[in-house]
Amino acid sequence: MADFTAVNPATGEELATYTNATNAEVEQAIEKAFNAFKTWTINTTVAERAELLARVAKLHEERAQELGEIAAKEMGKPIEQAIGEVEFSAAIFQYYADNAEEFLKDQPIEASTGGYAVIRRQALGPLLGIMPWNYPYYQVARFAAPNIALGNPILLKHAGSTPGCALAIAKIFEDAASPEGVYQNIFVGHDQIEPIIADDRIRGVSLTGSERAGSIVAEQAGRHLKRVVLELGGADPFFVLDVDNLDEAVEAGVAGRMENSGQACNASKRHIVLAKDYDAYVEKFTAAMQALKGGDPTQEGMDYGPMSSLKAAEGIEKQLQEAVAAGATLVGGERDGAFIKPGVLTNVTPDNPVFTQEIFGPIAMIFSVENVDEAIELANNSPFGLGAIVFTNNEETVDRIAAEHETGMVYVNEVGGELAELPFGGVKNSGSGRELGPIGIDEFVNKKLIRIKARPQA
Numbered sequence: 001m002a003d004f005t006a007v008n009p010a011t012g013e014e015l016a017t018y019t020n021a022t023n024a025e026v027e028q029a030i031e032k033a034f035n036a037f038k039t040w041t042i043n044t045t046v047a048e049r050a051e052l053l054a055r056v057a058k059l060h061e062e063r064a065q066e067l068g069e070i071a072a073k074e075m076g077k078p079i080e081q082a083i084g085e086v087e088f089s090a091a092i093f094q095y096y097a098d099n100a101e102e103f104l105k106d107q108p109i110e111a112s113t114g115g116y117a118v119i120r121r122q123a124l125g126p127l128l129g130i131m132p133w134n135y136p137y138y139q140v141a142r143f144a145a146p147n148i149a150l151g152n153p154i155l156l157k158h159a160g161s162t163p164g165c166a167l168a169i170a171k172i173f174e175d176a177a178s179p180e181g182v183y184q185n186i187f188v189g190h191d192q193i194e195p196i197i198a199d200d201r202i203r204g205v206s207l208t209g210s211e212r213a214g215s216i217v218a219e220q221a222g223r224h225l226k227r228v229v230l231e232l233g234g235a236d237p238f239f240v241l242d243v244d245n246l247d248e249a250v251e252a253g254v255a256g257r258m259e260n261s262g263q264a265c266n267a268s269k270r271h272i273v274l275a276k277d278y279d280a281y282v283e284k285f286t287a288a289m290q291a292l293k294g295g296d297p298t299q300e301g302m303d304y305g306p307m308s309s310l311k312a313a314e315g316i317e318k319q320l321q322e323a324v325a326a327g328a329t330l331v332g333g334e335r336d337g338a339f340i341k342p343g344v345l346t347n348v349t350p351d352n353p354v355f356t357q358e359i360f361g362p363i364a365m366i367f368s369v370e371n372v373d374e375a376i377e378l379a380n381n382s383p384f385g386l387g388a389i390v391f392t393n394n395e396e397t398v399d400r401i402a403a404e405h406e407t408g409m410v411y412v413n414e415v416g417g418e419l420a421e422l423p424f425g426g427v428k429n430s431g432s433g434r435e436l437g438p439i440g441i442d443e444f445v446n447k448k449l450i451r452i453k454a455r456p457q458a
Helices: 023-043 046-062 064-075 079-103 138-150 163-175 190-198 211-223 246-262 275-290 310-325 372-380 395-404
Strands: 004-007 014-018 116-123 127-130 154-157 183-185 204-208 227-231 236-240 268-274 329-332 343-346 363-369 387-391 409-412 445-452
Touching (some): 004 163, 046 138, 046 163, 064 079, 079 138, 116 138, 127 190, 138 154, 138 204, 154 163, 163 183, 190 211, 204 211, 211 227, 236 246, 236 372, 246 275, 246 387, 268 275, 268 372, 275 329, 275 363, 310 329, 372 395, 395 409
Parallel strands (some): 127 204, 154 183
Antiparallel strands (some): 004 014, 116 445
16 A cells, blocks of 8 residues: 655646555665665765766756656655756756865875874765755755765665656666666665664665754764764844845845755745835745746746645645734735735734744745844844845945855855855754765765875885
């Protein structure tokens, strides 16, 4: 009997049913990964592993339309955005293919007493990746690419709602002639995860998901002394401070909130606006949000699609009802099946439950502040610290927010500025560790010291 069913959230249509792996099949997968570590990793150079990544990148590019259509059906991402995600994933694989040798070259250390010393970066061993549904290709790419470059074999547990995406990625690795055990997709239930983490052959775990899932996995990893990277929730601020062009800020604010129908951990969820611009920003922003076009995500031209599931939409509806009951003002936000109409919350006070929550959908909160001090204080009054976007023409404001806002990333006068070469990650309840960029390859690595006082004489 099937353990789960993939459902098209836009239509409610059941797409396919899948059965989780048996414990024996999980054991077999772990053994294959460990054998790959003991053979493939040791017997290949970084350049050879980079060639595999380049082939994986090329296949992502060639299959972008196909993979995009799968994501649009399984989790509701508008098709143009889904294709763009696949193309970005290709860029990530190619980035590490192009740069892995440089990132992993020996790092010499000048020893004060003479002799020779280097830091040599080497693989740790098989890793477990637990990935979410909202970016089913990109999240895998930013975890798998640097670690395969290192030589860490991957066991990938994808979200139960996007099995087609998971299988499409596994097929790409197969068609790219990935050796056995280097990359494996495994369908497993929550109760099967801890035994995998506990297995001595698994050397680390990376999770992208909710705070709750992150705390559970971090506890399990800590209990078994395994390295862990966590990319969790966010309630990113969008600062509008001393702007010359308010219309440009509004357009960027809508784009920052509505990527993936608002289902992004680093979406601009809290808009913090100077009081002198607040009324105009609220009016323009609300009008722009309500003008967005939603519908079948497989059709071109849709600004947003459904939430990932009916349950997710119902959860947002409940959050909004509680926020309004606690005194907030809501415009928009109506639910129709799994669809949530883009909306705006104002008059949200610190005692309102939604003040410290993450709304994982197309709803923005807008706050008024008198100055930069208040803006920073409000932004930091959050359990999260993933990213921030600042729209301003004041250089001093940029410097202050960059220095004083408790966050992992700050983007200035730019929305959608993520690149393969730019590290991604947060602080506080938004997680720990970094992915992407030159430091993204350093999370699951043995930085081995090699010290030779004097080289042996022949």
